[in-house]
Amino acid sequence: GAGVSQSPSNKVTEKGKDVELRCDPISGHTALYWYRQRLGQGLEFLIYFQGNSAPDKSGLPSDRFSAERTGESVSTLTIQRTQQEDSAVYLCASSPYNEKLFFGSGTQLSVL
Amino acid sequence: QKEVEQDPGPLSVPEGAIVSLNCTYSNSAFQYFMWYRQYSRKGPELLMYTYSSGNKEDGRFTAQVDKSSKYISLFIRDSQPSDSATYLCAMTQGSNYKLTFGKGTLLTVNP
Numbered sequence: 001g002a003g004v005s006q007s008p009s010n011k012v013t014e015k016g017k018d019v020e021l022r023c024d025p026i027s028g029h030t031a032l033y034w035y036r037q038r039l040g041q042g043l044e045f046l047i048y049f050q051g052n053s054a055p056d057k058s059g060l061p062s063d064r065f066s067a068e069r070t071g072e073s074v075s076t077l078t079i080q081r082t083q084q085e086d087s088a089v090y091l092c093a094s095s096p097y098n099e100k101l102f103f104g105s106g107t108q109l110s111v112l
Numbered sequence: 113q114k115e116v117e118q119d120p121g122p123l124s125v126p127e128g129a130i131v132s133l134n135c136t137y138s139n140s141a142f143q144y145f146m147w148y149r150q151y152s153r154k155g156p157e158l159l160m161y162t163y164s165s166g167n168k169e170d171g172r173f174t175a176q177v178d179k180s181s182k183y184i185s186l187f188i189r190d191s192q193p194s195d196s197a198t199y200l201c202a203m204t205q206g207s208n209y210k211l212t213f214g215k216g217t218l219l220t221v222n223p
Contacts, residue, residue: 004155040120042200042213043156056210091155101211103155 004104006092012110013082021077021107025094032075033101034067037089046090049075082111115139118201118214127223131188135201135214138182142203142212145177147186150198150216159199160186191221 005024013019025032034046045059049069060066064082069075079086089108093101118135125131133147144163148156160175162168162184168175174187184203188195198216 040215042116042118042215043202043211044213045210048210059210093155100158100161103157105153105155 004092004094004102006090006104006107008107009105010108010110012112014112015084016081018078018080019082019109021079021090021092021109023075023077023092023094023104025073025075025092026102028072029094029096029102030072031095032069033093033095034075034077035091035093035103036061037091037106039088043091046077079109082109084111087111115212116201116203116214119217120215122218122220124220124222125191127191127193127221129191129221131191131195131219131221133186133188133199133201133217133219135184135203136182137184137203137212139203139205139212140179140182141205143206144204145175145184146202146211147173147175148200148202148213150200152197156200193221193223196220 007022030051032049035043036046037043047067048056064080067077087110089106091103091106093103095101116135116137147160149159150156162175162177165177165179172189176185198218200216201214202211204211
C-alpha cells in the first residue's frame with residue numbers, strides 16, 4: 001500500500017472489554033512504532049519494534065497494554081479490560097531504520 | 113514542569129500573514145528537533161527536521177533552534193488556508209523513535 005494503514009479507524013467499546021488495534025506498515029520499513037494521542041495532549045510513545053530485536057516496551061502505561069509484530073509486517077496493539085482513561089487516538093508509524101517516521105491516520109478509541 | 117511546552121492556541125491569522133509557532137523544553141540532552149503538521153483526523157506528517165542549533169529553510173517554512181535558550185520556532189511565510197492544521201513540535205536525544213512531543217498548536221488561516 002501507499003502508506004501506513006490502521007484499522008479500525010474508530011472503535012467504541014464498553015469499559016472492561018478487550019480491544020485489538022491493527023497496523024499495516026509501509027512495505028520494507030523495518031521499524032514500527034505505536035503512539036497514543038489523548039485529547040489536548042501531545043503524542044505519547046508506547047512501544048517500538050525494530051526488525052528481530054526485542055521491542056522497547058518502556059512506554060506502555062500498564063500491563064493491560066501489549067503489542068505484537070509478526071516479522072517486519074503487521075502489528076497488533078491489545079488493550080485488556082479497557083478503562084475510560086484509555087480513550088484516545090492510537091497512532092502507528094513505520095520507518096526505514098531510525099529515519100523519518102510515517103504515521104497512519106490512527107484509531108480513535110472511545111471507552112464508554 | 114513538562115519536558116516540552118507548547119502553547120495550544122488556537123491561533124487564527126489572515127491569509128498571507130507570517131506565522132510564528134514556538135516550543136520550549138527543559139531537557140538539555142535533546143539534540144534533534146522536528147515539526148510535524150497534523151490535519152484533522154489524520155496522522156502527523158514531518159515538516160522540518162533540524163539537528164542542534166541553527167536555522168533551516170524549506171520553501172515557506174523556516175525552523176529555528178536555540179539550544180542555549182531551549183527554544184525552537186517554526187515560521188510560516190505567506191500563510192495559506194491549506195496551512196490550517198495542528199502543528200506539533202517534537203524532539204529526541206539521539207534516537208528517532210522516542211520522540212517527545214509538544215501538545216500542538218491549532219492554526220487557522222482565514223482566506
